[in-house]
Amino acid sequence: MKKIISTISIFLFSITFVGEVFAGPKLTMLINQSPWFDGFRKTLEMYEEETGASIELDVNPYPAMSEKIRNSIRAPEGIYDIVITSTEFMSTYSDSGEFRNINDIDPNYKLDPGICSYQNTSYWNYDTQSYDPVNGEFIGIPVNGNVQVLYYRRDLYEEKGLTPPKTWDDLIANAAVFHNPPQMYGMIQRAERSSVTYNFGPYMFSHGGAVYKDPANGDFSIVFNSPEVKAAMEAYLKVRDTVGHPNAHAIGQGEMIQYLRTGKAAHAIAVIAAWGGMDDPNKSAVIGKMGAALNPAGPMGSASSLGHWEAHIPKNIPDENAVEALDFLKWLVTKENQIKYIENGAVPVRCDLIDSPMAKQDEFRFLEALGQNSDVAQFIAPNVEAVESTSITNLYLNKIVAGEVSIEEGLNAAAEELYQLLTKAGKKTGKLPDL
Amino acid sequence: MNTKDKSWKILSLIPIIAVLVILTLVPLVNIFYNSFFDIRWDDGKYNYTYIGLENYIELPNNKFYLPGLINTIKLSIFAVFFQMLFGFLIALGISKIKRGKGFFISLFLLPILLPPIVIGSIWRLMYGFDFGIFNYLLSFFGIFPLDWLGSSSLAFTSIVIVDIWHWTPFVVLLLLAGLESLPTDVYEAARVDGTSGWNEIIYITIPLMIPTIIVTMVFRFILSFKVFDEIYLLTQGGPGTSTEVISFSIYETFFESDNMGLGSVMSVVSLFVVSLLIIIVLNVIRRVNKYAN
DSSP, X not given: OHHHHHHHHHHHHHHHHHHHHTXXXXXXXXXXXXXXXXXXXXXXXXXXXXXXXXXXXXXXXXXXXXXXXXXXXXXXXXXXXBEEEETTTHHHHHTTTOBOOHHHHOTTOOOOTTBOOGGGTTEEETTTTEEOTTTSEEOOEEEEOOBEEEEEEHHHHHHHTOOOOSBHHHHHHHHHHHOBTTTBXXXXXXXXXXXXXXXXXXXXXXXXXXXXXXXXXXXXXXXXXSXXXXXXXXXXXXXXXXXXXXXXXXXXXXXXXXHHHTTOBSEEEEEGGGGGGTTOTTTOXXXXXXXXXXXXXXXXXXXXXXXXEEEEOBSSSOHHHHHHHHHHHHHHTSHHHHHHHHHTTOOOOBSTTTTSGGGGSGGGTTHHHHHHHHHTEEOSOOSTTHHHHHHHHHHHHHHHHHTSSOHHHHHHHHHHHHHHHHHHTTOOOOBOOOO | OOHHHHHHHHHHHHHHHHHHIIIIIHHHHHHHHHTTEEEEEETTEEEEEEOTTHHHHHGGGOTTHHHHHHHHHHHHHHHHHHHHHHHHHHHHHHHHOOSOHHHHHHHHHHHHXXXXXXXHHHHHHHHOTTTOHHHHHHHHTTOOOOOTTTOTTTHHHHHHHHHHHHHHHHHHHHHHHHHHTSOHXXXXXXXXXXXXXXXXXXXXXXXXXXXXXXXXXXXXXXXHTTOOHHHXXXXXXXXXXXXXXXXXXXXXXXXXXXXXXXXXXXXXXXXXXXXXHHHHHHHHHHHXXXXXX
16 A cells, blocks of 8 residues: 555656646647658657647647748737748748847857858848858758758669769760660659749759849849859750659659659659658668769859758747757757667758768668758748749749740840849849849 | 618628728738738837838739739639539439438548548549649540649649649539429429420520529639639649649738738739729629520
């Protein structure tokens, strides 16, 4: 009897103790349903178990994210204590003025140098409307390090004695060895209207092209119809015509991953978030067969396009919640917890994990490519009008790939519309003569 | 009618008029009002800058709206025509069935019962270039695989096919209700006179069904302007703007670009165009009817 009473007493004491220590507010976080979500959820559960904190996730499909963020941060009292923004609308919301400066919550906190910089997207300068680590406000903490990497079939490479391609020509040469449609495509490109700009990014940057001249310093002159971007598009189409899928302009992210997982693609430049399913027996026919590498280089070296997510703490939530929210984010980006994050299947945000013993394990063989591509990843549209400007570039690039307009017509038309958009927005801008 | 009755009728209408005003007129007036402003979120509040007709002037230059408007009208005409044709034939067939009618009705209703996301997934898979069942079947006849959703010339037709499949059951349901309520004595008299089945359809069924057909057609025509799910899930308006529709343009402008002024103009113009087209359609039908009589 005594034993039972003492057990109950200990149990009740534990509950009381836990309840008192972890009586913080229950937080709500807005997040999207994505290939890396399960890894995030598992890691969050570890945090909740470790600290007793409670964070409820409001999980939404990607297209619903922007509207939910907007509604919450503009309300007198926000629904979400943490919101995350993707590169597509990160700049728009960074400029909204509705996110807290992290140092207002914790004046001493700064990002660990081991965390990838992602072209300084954690710091927003409201005056120049650009990312600025010196004069910008610290308003975001990266939570997902999505960038595009080169996926290749390492089993087939081993069979044929090939090494990962260094240049676009190498890629074409290697892909040609396996190109045998419709059984297998040498390379899959994703040029559907909603995502072609993102997929074109590595080609564009590696050829020295860009959408804007010098956005980091507030010069938004349009250089999208430069000879460099034209050369990049010629390379993109050359890949498609020689070793690619003839209907690249109708392929989106879902189809691209489908081609990879069903073993019908020898290569693809895809987001690292798609890696999670490659070795999953329930989802993939290429378990253990996929490799990841640095994207092929053009005249200006290798490049990738940023597709990472930053977490923000809105102003319209109680201070107590803001402190709790920051505690979680600080916990998440530590090296120790990023290792758990990777083990759970999420995409890490630290670039210092490449040298860790973990990167040598076959299961985590993508880490090296992730680190290399993160180092060379660039932001395609780091401007406040990114949603509108990307819809312009998406439309014309899709038209070019679909063969509706020539490269020159498409790039000139896009440049003109971008110029009009930026001029109307009052930006310092200009444009090149037509191609 | 005495004064008391009249007052009671007016009073009893007030709740529904209030609901109509609050849910329909107020948003319409609001959208019309917004269309004259540049609306931006700054310093924690919406700032309205009056710009007169600037949004209206800018609209024809919008790269998505005009192609979307043309596509929507084309889609409405083609899809509604085939929905009415197939819907009438199917409804006629079902009305002749003596046993198991309920089973066939349930079967034909399936497409409108499915959630749009399921419809999108099913058709996206079927239209797939390498994995789709249509190209798989075509391969048996030695036909090269078709790019159902990727070809600028074919993508629009593919969307029309999905819309026909999706909404024909709705037409069947309304026309079947009309067919079932036709007076039987007319048919009995015709049979006594030895009228053939074909003549029965041409000279009795169709003329008697004209009011139901018109209502169904106008109803479908209005609803077809709201097409969104199929476009969003299958093509996102591409390739280029070959499958762009107005609801998708408005969605992108309002919710993605956060441009409330331009989005309002798009809504106002769309409303005007739809109303105008319905007036034209009704007028044409009225004239045809008059001529036929």
